[in-house]
Amino acid sequence: MKTETCKLLIIGAGPGGYVCGIRAGQLGIDTIVIEAEKPGGTCLNVGCIPSKALIHAADEFARVRGFTGENALGISAKAPQINLARTVAWKDGIVKRLTGGVASLLKKARTRYVNGQARIIDGKTVEVSTSEGPTRISCEHLVIATGSKPLELPSLPFGGKVISSTEALDLQEVPNRLTIVGGGYIGLEIGTAIAKLGAEVTVVEFADRILPQYDAELTRPVAARLKELGIQLHLSTRAKGLSEDESALLAEGPNGYLEIPSDKVLVTVGRAPVTQGFGLTELGxxxxxxxxxIDDHCATSMRGVYAIGDVTGDPMLAHRAMAQGVIVAEHIAGQSSVWDKRAVPAVCFTDPEIVTVGALPNDIEGSKTSVFPFAANGRSMTMERSDGFVRVVFDPENELVLGLHAVGFGVSEMSGEFALALEMGATLTDIADTIHAHPTLGETIQESVLKAQSRALHI
Incomplete structure (x- = not known):
């Protein structure tokens, strides 16, 4: 059996694992990264990137289709068509470039990459099944970065008509009728895109509203847009399984049993950490x-073993995993790097988009909120998307900004300013007295805090 040694061994080349590997290499740590599939993990291969590619294609298609009838802009167009197989091939090209880029970045950092299935022997030893045979690797430090997978319902196991987000992002043609079980961000992002491509989309959600992880004020504009797109919502409804001939989803709601005709059933009820099948449980x-x-260094209960990303719990976000990967690499290099982040942005790429950073209204006793609508923003009007708002949560005693949130077209790009404001301990005056370019959507951030100080200019 081939043997190798290293100081740091990372299992998983998703956002957390590959970033940890790159940073460790930059710091001169002898590092090996193991990945059973392609580098980039769920995010690059079957998650963040391909879903945003599909959303972009759907938005472009819907935009052109909107010009086939009367419109305020005076643009006329013939009825468009979409070749979804070609769209998916374009998406796959983006994924291929990015995963290839990850491999190049690891190589540039002098971090070794091993493609194969890992199995943990003990806290210092891992055996890898590769195409060239087994390899045993000994290390001083071990990082678990195995990510997560779609959660399966016992009544709707994946296979046939029942698909996960992975298969949904690889469809070769638009289904006539798509039913989505789960009204969270994954289901609504994909469902909105497929609806824009022409499918009849139905969402079945067990909670009494969509996106239950966000407050109702933020989700209201999204619900209104879903109605505009013709997406049917069945709230407070439980999916029971497929009909006997598998032509429909059976569900039970407030008004009794439902039979929803479906060509595909997309189950998006959450994600589960990947902790089985590679010997992890043997470590106890x-x-x-x-x-x-884990602790603030991302260390587990076993000395020399760390964990980052989705296997460590919520929030299951790629950028959180990346930040954890950097902390582990720097900690092993002897630097005083710990998890002390005040802000982890959460972005929902629905239509309109949602961004939340920091405290929500009523999270902190005594806090107050200020809201500025996009309907009062010139840039929003020129883009024909003035639904939504920006909201600031603050401490009225010292004006410290405690949270920033937004729902609206393109607000995902505001997440950086939101996070920066909280990390730097910004006050209302810090943001209010910072010049924001005109005309931009970002002016609404400044206006929201000006309103909080009773000196709003444009409302």
Whole structure:
């Protein structure tokens, strides 16, 4: 059996694993990254990037289709068509370039990359099944970065007509009728895109409203847009399984049983950490529910073993995993790097988009909120998308900004300013007295804090 040694061994080349590997290489740490599939993990291959590619294609298609009838802009166009197989091929090209880029960045950092299935022997030893045979790797430090996978419902196991987000992003043709089980961000992002491509989309959600992880004020504009797109919502409804001939989804709601005709059923009820099948349980690490418990250095209960990303729990976000990867690499290099982040942005790429950073209204006793609508913003009007608003949560005693949120067209690009404001401990005056370019959507951030100070200019 081939053997190798290294100081740092990382299992998983998703956003957390590959960033940890790159940073470790930059710091001169002898590092190996193991990945059973392609580099980039869920995010680059079957998650963040391909879903945004599909959303972009759907938006472009819907925009052109909107010009086939009367419109305020006076633009006329013939009825468009879409070749979804070609769209998916374009998406795959983007994924291929990005995953190839990850491999190049690891090589540039002098971090070794091993493609194969890992199995943990102990906290210092991992055996990898590769195309060239087994390799045993010994290390000083081990990082678990195995990510997560779509959660499966016992009544709707994946296969045939029942698909996960992975298969939804690889469809070769638009289904006539798509039913989505789960009204969270994954289901609504994909469902909105497929509806814009011409499918009849129905959403079945067990909670009494969509996007239950966000407050109702933020989700209201999204619900209104879903109605405009013709997406049917069945709230407070439980999916029971497929009909006997598998032509429909059976569900039970407030008004009794439902039979929803479906060509495809997309199940998006959450994600589960990947902790089984590679020997992790043999280490006997302390768990936090189904997730690995970690400290501020991302260290587990076993000395020399770390965990980052989705296997460590919520929020299951690629940028959180990346930040954790950097902390682990720098900690192993002897730097005083710990998890002390005040802000982890969460972005929902629905239509309109949602961004939340920091405290929500009523999270902190005594806090106050200020809201500025996009309907009062010139840039929004010129883009024909003035639904939504920007909201600031603040401490009225010292004007410290506690949270920033937005729902509207293109607000995902505001997440950086939101996070920066909280990390730097910005006050209302800090933001209010910072010149924001005109005409931009970003002016609404300044206007929201001006309103909080009772000196709003444009409302």
């Amino acid at each position: 690490l302390t768990m936090n529910g189904s997730f690995l418990a």
